Amino acid sequence: MYYILSQILKYVLIFLIYLFLYRVFKIIYMDIKGVRRERQLTSAKLSFLTGERTFTLFEVTSIGRSDECDIVIESPYVSARHALIKKRGKRFYIEDLNSTNGTFVNGKRVKVARIKNGDIITLGDVDLKFIV
Amino acid sequence: MDEYVKTGSKALKDVFWIFVIAFALLFMHRKPEEANTIYYTLAFPVLIFIVYYLHVRLFPLGEIQFVILTAFLTEMGLIMIYRVAPELLVKQIIWIAIGFGLYFIASYLFKHYGWLYNLKYGEYIYIFLAVGLIISTLFFGKEIGGAKNWLTFDGIYVQPAEAAKVIYIIFLARYLKDKRDLKNILILGAITIGIAGIFALEKDLGMAFLFYTTTVLMVFLVTSNLFYVASGFGLMAIGGILAYFLFWHVRVRIEAWLNPWMDVPGKTYQIVQSLFAIAAGGFFGTGLGMGHPEYIPVVASDFIFSAICEEFGILGGIAIILVYFVIMYRGIKVALEARDEFGALMAAGLISMFSLQVFTIIGGVIKFIPLTGVTLPFVSYGGSSMVMSFFTLGMLNGISVGEEEEDVQFEAQY
Numbered sequence: 001m002y003y004i005l006s007q008i009l010k011y012v013l014i015f016l017i018y019l020f021l022y023r024v025f026k027i028i029y030m031d032i033k034g035v036r037r038e039r040q041l042t043s044a045k046l047s048f049l050t051g052e053r054t055f056t057l058f059e060v061t062s063i064g065r066s067d068e069c070d071i072v073i074e075s076p077y078v079s080a081r082h083a084l085i086k087k088r089g090k091r092f093y094i095e096d097l098n099s100t101n102g103t104f105v106n107g108k109r110v111k112v113a114r115i116k117n118g119d120i121i122t123l124g125d126v127d128l129k130f131i132v
Numbered sequence: 133m134d135e136y137v138k139t140g141s142k143a144l145k146d147v148f149w150i151f152v153i154a155f156a157l158l159f160m161h162r163k164p165e166e167a168n169t170i171y172y173t174l175a176f177p178v179l180i181f182i183v184y185y186l187h188v189r190l191f192p193l194g195e196i197q198f199v200i201l202t203a204f205l206t207e208m209g210l211i212m213i214y215r216v217a218p219e220l221l222v223k224q225i226i227w228i229a230i231g232f233g234l235y236f237i238a239s240y241l242f243k244h245y246g247w248l249y250n251l252k253y254g255e256y257i258y259i260f261l262a263v264g265l266i267i268s269t270l271f272f273g274k275e276i277g278g279a280k281n282w283l284t285f286d287g288i289y290v291q292p293a294e295a296a297k298v299i300y301i302i303f304l305a306r307y308l309k310d311k312r313d314l315k316n317i318l319i320l321g322a323i324t325i326g327i328a329g330i331f332a333l334e335k336d337l338g339m340a341f342l343f344y345t346t347t348v349l350m351v352f353l354v355t356s357n358l359f360y361v362a363s364g365f366g367l368m369a370i371g372g373i374l375a376y377f378l379f380w381h382v383r384v385r386i387e388a389w390l391n392p393w394m395d396v397p398g399k400t401y402q403i404v405q406s407l408f409a410i411a412a413g414g415f416f417g418t419g420l421g422m423g424h425p426e427y428i429p430v431v432a433s434d435f436i437f438s439a440i441c442e443e444f445g446i447l448g449g450i451a452i453i454l455v456y457f458v459i460m461y462r463g464i465k466v467a468l469e470a471r472d473e474f475g476a477l478m479a480a481g482l483i484s485m486f487s488l489q490v491f492t493i494i495g496g497v498i499k500f501i502p503l504t505g506v507t508l509p510f511v512s513y514g515g516s517s518m519v520m521s522f523f524t525l526g527m528l529n530g531i532s533v534g535e536e537e538e539d540v541q542f543e544a545q546y
Contacts, residue, residue, distance in 0.1 A: 002160060006419035009153055014416055014444065016150045017451045020204060023143035024458055027197060030136055 042087055046071065049120070049127040057092075061085045063123060064097075077101050077124025085115070092130070094121060101125075137188075140196055144184060147203050148177055154211045154420060161421035162218065172222045176210065179225075183232045191239060194533045197462055198235075198525045201455050202510050206518075208452060209511035212439050216425050217432045220513050227515045231522030238526025243534040248302055249309070249474045258303035259323065265292040265299070266330050273334070291516035293331075293339050297485055298523060300327075304347060305477035308354045317351060317360060321367075328371070335381050338492055338504030344368060346485045353480055389502040402429050406438040406497045410446070417445030432513040434505050438497050452511070453494065459525075460487045466532040475531045482524050 046061075047054035055061075055071045062069040066080040073082075079099035086093050095112045096103040104122035105113050115121065117132040155173055164170050180203045187199050206228050214221045248254065269292055274282045282289050307320060324347040331340035348364035351357075375382040388400040396404050405428045412423060425431050425439035441449040463483030470476035489506050496503035507514050509521035 003419075003422065005160075006157060006422050009157055010417055010419040010444070013150060013153060013420070014447050016146050016153070017444070017448060020143050020146035020150070021451055021454055023139050023146065024197070024200065024455070027136060027139050027143070028458065028461065030139070 043132065044087070044092060045131045046085075046121070046128050047131065049129055057085055057087075059087045062097075073123065073126055075124055075126050078126060079124075082123050083121075092116075092132075099123070137196075140200055141184075143200050144180070144203065147180070147200070147207060150204075151177055151207055154207075155214070157420045158211065158214050164218065169218065169221055172225045173210075173214075176207070176225055176228070179229055179232065183235075186236070190236070191529065191533045194239065195462055195466065195525075195529045197458070198529055201459050202522070202525065204455055205452070205510035208440060208444075208448075209436065209508075209513070211420070212425070212436050212443070212511070213432055213513050215421065215443065216439060217513070220432055223515075224513055224518070227518045230515075231519050234519055235522045235526035235529070238523045239530040239533060242527045242530030245475060245478065245531060245534065248478075249306060255303055255306045258299050258306065262296045262300040262303060263327065263330075265296040266327060266334075268292055270330065270334055275335075289515070291514075293336065294516040294520040297342070298482070298520060298527070300343065301346070301478060301481040301485060304350050304481050305474055308350055308477060309474050312354050317355070320347065320351070321364070325367070325371075332375060332379065332382075335379075336505075337375075337382065337385065338489075338496075338506035341492060341504060342485060342488055342506065345488055346481060349484045349488075350477065350481050353477065385502045385504065389499060392499065402435070403497075403499055403503055405429065406435050407499060409438040409442040410449075410498065413442040413445045413449075415445050415447055417441075417443050417448060419443065430505075433507055434493065434512065435497055436512050437494050437508055440511075453490075456487070456490045459483075463487075463528050466528045470531055471534070475534070479528055479531050482528055486521070486524055 042057050042059060044057040045054055046057060046063075058070060061071060062081060062084050063071045063073065063078075064080050064082040065073060065075065065078045069081060079097070079101070081097045082099040083097055083103045084095045086095065092115050093112060094103060094105065094110065094115050096110060101124045102109045104110065105115060106120055107122070115130050117130065119130045121128045121130055159170075164173075180199075184196075184199050184203075187194060187196055210221065210224060210228075213224055242248075251257065269283055272283060274284055274289075283292055284290075304320075307316075311320075324344055328340040328344045331337070331343065344364075345368075348361055348368075351364065352361045372382075376386055377383075384399050387394065388403050392400045392403050392407065394400060409423070409425060409428055412418060417423070420443055423439075423442040425442050428435045428438055431439050437449065437452065440452060444451075460483060463479060463486065467476045467479035467483065470479055486509060489509060492501070492504055493506050493508050493512075495501040507517040509517060512518075
């Protein structure tokens with residue numbers, strides 16, 4: 001009796017062990033995919049106050065004068081790598097990358113700050129509006 | 133994020149069902165002699181769920197996978213320990229509980245690991261502590277199972293080398309962070325060879341191998357110089373050959389590895405029994421309670437992997453190895469994302485030591501490399517090893533949590 005039970009259940013146990021492994025690897029898969037998501041577009045936008053251009057933001061977006069940035073602003077007052085906008089959960093944060101002329105949110109100089117819909121972001125001499 | 137957490141708790145549910153089925157079978161196979169055994173066994177899943185809940189609450193950004201994976205490994209260990217040595221089960225569960233406690237303590241201690249680096253004369257303190265712990269067994273130690281690496285305090289047996297491992301890694305990270313020119317690497321090499329020599333005198337070859345290889349790996353990590361690595365492994369080969377001719381116990385191990393059939397009832401008994409057990413298991417194993425793992429010597433600690441291979445089959449064995457790979461992956465990820473070089477080095481060293489230990493013992497029992505007696509972390513019976521393995525993962529968790537929290541504080545600054 002015990003013999004039969006043990007023989008049947010050994011397959012069940014192996015099945016459960018591999019189900020467990022499948023889930024563990026699924027978590028890793030999601031983990032790696034999460035890193036790649038940095039390049040995914042979000043619904044948030046950044047537009048010039050003058051209305052000439054509108055950019056769509058990534059999960060992580062870099063802003064600056066250099067061509068390597070995701071958003072390139074050609075102004076002598078903007079640093080090569082000026083600021084970074086990150087999405088964390090549903091919130092957006094702007095981070096100043098030690099720029100020369102600073103990053104301002106609604107007129108206040110910030111290092112790292114949360115930004116909300118309608119906030120005015122000033123980089124050097126450029127005013128941008130943040131729209132979700 | 134939501135799906136992430138959901139998959140994690142589903143994985144934990146699988147662990148729970150494995151526990152229920154396996155222990156239901158085992159209690160049918162051999163009735164527990166004391167009611168205590170049943171209570172402690174039932175306490176194990178409760179403990180895991182409490183730890184999981186606490187971890188989610190205390191470290192929302194921490195390495196929750198460590199809890200899930202260690203829950204699986206410790207559970208497989210418990211199943212096998214009850215199978216081969218039921219009297220050790222209660223003790224092992226208590227050690228696991230202490231281990232999880234230490235995991236949380238280590239997480240908090242190493243969240244702000246900066247003080248370890250800033251400590252004045254830190255590297256001297258660490259190396260003296262580590263060497264002191266290693267040497268202590270040479271004078272006050274007790275010989276168990278062929279190696280003189282145990283200290284006894286009123287009947288409690290501890291292996292100081294397990295604690296020395298962690299301290300030595302901190303020393304390595306601290307030392308290599310600043311000093312990486314040829315002269316300093318040579319000094320480090322001399323220290324390491326000295327430590328390996330002490331272990332060789334204590335007949336603890338596994339530990340000698342672990343300390344030495346980890347140092348070589350760490351040196352490679354900071355210098356990316358293949359010459360150091362080549363000379364490191366070259367020296368190890370020379371040392372191995374010397375030890376083969378000088379020490380009797382090394383010769384036995386290597387001869388047993390090359391030809392296990394030469395003296396089956398005597399010198400090579402352990403490895404041959406381990407191979408028989410793995411062969412008997414086949415793909416799906418003999419089924420719980422149907423194999424004969426009790427024929428393998430020291431099966432509860434060093435040879436537990438063979439016992440798992442026998443009763444869960446090679447598929448079960450592969451699952452265990454895969455779980456260790458996942459732990460290794462998480463550890464390397466912690467090292468890659470650490471906020472400064474000291475943290476990265478410490479994490480890399482810890483995870484290398486951990487992975488090498490797994491490699492040494494699994495490789496040993498399947499006769500891939502000569503057998504040396506180290507424990508299989510989280511699975512083997514043994515207090516010191518269990519507690520220090522948890523401490524290691526706790527440190528890694530602390531390093532990863534620390535960097536995340538730094539971010540959060542950063543965001544609040546205006």
